[in-house]
Amino acid sequence: MQMKPPETPEAATLSREFFTRETIEVARDLLGQILVRRWPDGRQVRAMIVETEAYLGTDDPACHTFEGRRSLRNESMYKLGGTSYVYFIYGMHHCFNVVTRHELDPEAVLIRAACPWPSTPSGRTWNGPAKLCGHLEIDRRLDGVDLTEKEGPLSIEAGPIKPSEGELDFGPRVGVAYAGDAAFWPLRFWLKAFAPQLPHLKLRSS
DNA sequence: CCAGAGATATGCT
DNA sequence: GCATATCTCTGGC
Numbered sequence: 001m002q003m004k005p006p007e008t009p010e011a012a013t014l015s016r017e018f019f020t021r022e023t024i025e026v027a028r029d030l031l032g033q034i035l036v037r038r039w040p041d042g043r044q045v046r047a048m049i050v051e052t053e054a055y056l057g058t059d060d061p062a063c064h065t066f067e068g069r070r071s072l073r074n075e076s077m078y079k080l081g082g083t084s085y086v087y088f089i090y091g092m093h094h095c096f097n098v099v100t101r102h103e104l105d106p107e108a109v110l111i112r113a114a115c116p117w118p119s120t121p122s123g124r125t126w127n128g129p130a131k132l133c134g135h136l137e138i139d140r141r142l143d144g145v146d147l148t149e150k151e152g153p154l155s156i157e158a159g160p161i162k163p164s165e166g167e168l169d170f171g172p173r174v175g176v177a178y179a180g181d182a183a184f185w186p187l188r189f190w191l192k193a194f195a196p197q198l199p200h201l202k203l204r205s206s
Numbered sequence: 207c208c209a210g211a212g213a214t215a216t217g218c219t
Numbered sequence: 220g221c222a223t224a225t226c227t228c229t230g231g232c
Contacts, residue, residue, distance in 0.1 A: 053224070062224065064217095073216060091214025093225050110224060130225050186224080 011157040019081035023107040027054035031191040032161040047114035050191040057107040065106035077106035086143040093130030
């Protein structure tokens with residue numbers, strides 16, 4: 001069975017209110033939504049988000065803003081929910097995050113994997129945050145853009161499934177204990193129940 | 207299948 | 220100097 005994109009002529013771009021909620025809720029609800037990449041020449045590529053990870057701000061030791069760290073790199077995390085945060089890592093790769101909550105409340109959701117949309121039998125899963133950015137040509141030039149802008153270079157539209165309708169199961173949380181102490185790791189969510197309809201969906205373990 | 211190297215930005219000690 | 224929200228390639232068992 002092949003899923004179709006929303007029937008509505010204009011798919012709804014997710015609202016500001018969607019992104020300013022609790023980060024863990026945004027991370028969960030981003031599953032199944034459609035990431036849209038637009039180029040100046042009019043080309044568009046869409047992908048369904050299937051794996052997310054929440055980074056919980058100044059108290060989260062894994063978060064770039066842990067204990068209030070703020071620099072040129074992570075400045076976008078201090079902006080309003082619905083802003084993009086793109087960083088360059090390992091001298092090689094880019095990773096794309098959706099900023100959540102409000103100004104000066106620096107939390108975000110890392111987009112770890114997505115499937116080309118509409119789904120095709122030969123489609124692939126862009127699994128891994130850097131691979132996703134590679135395929136969608138996301139780099140630092142797209143850092144700080146407004147994801148709620150309808151015709152912007154990056155935006156997020158409502159997908160065909162709604163978590164509130166109970167159609168989704170969420171993957172178990174991978175607990176990682178740091179050596180010695182009770183530091184915690186951000187929560188990660190996978191899109192699982194929808195997988196049968198995305199035959200090429202492949203999620204990484206751990 | 208698994209471990210290690212290498213690509214080298216960024217921020218912290 | 221060192222660790223890291225990564226990925227690909229290589230060589231060993």
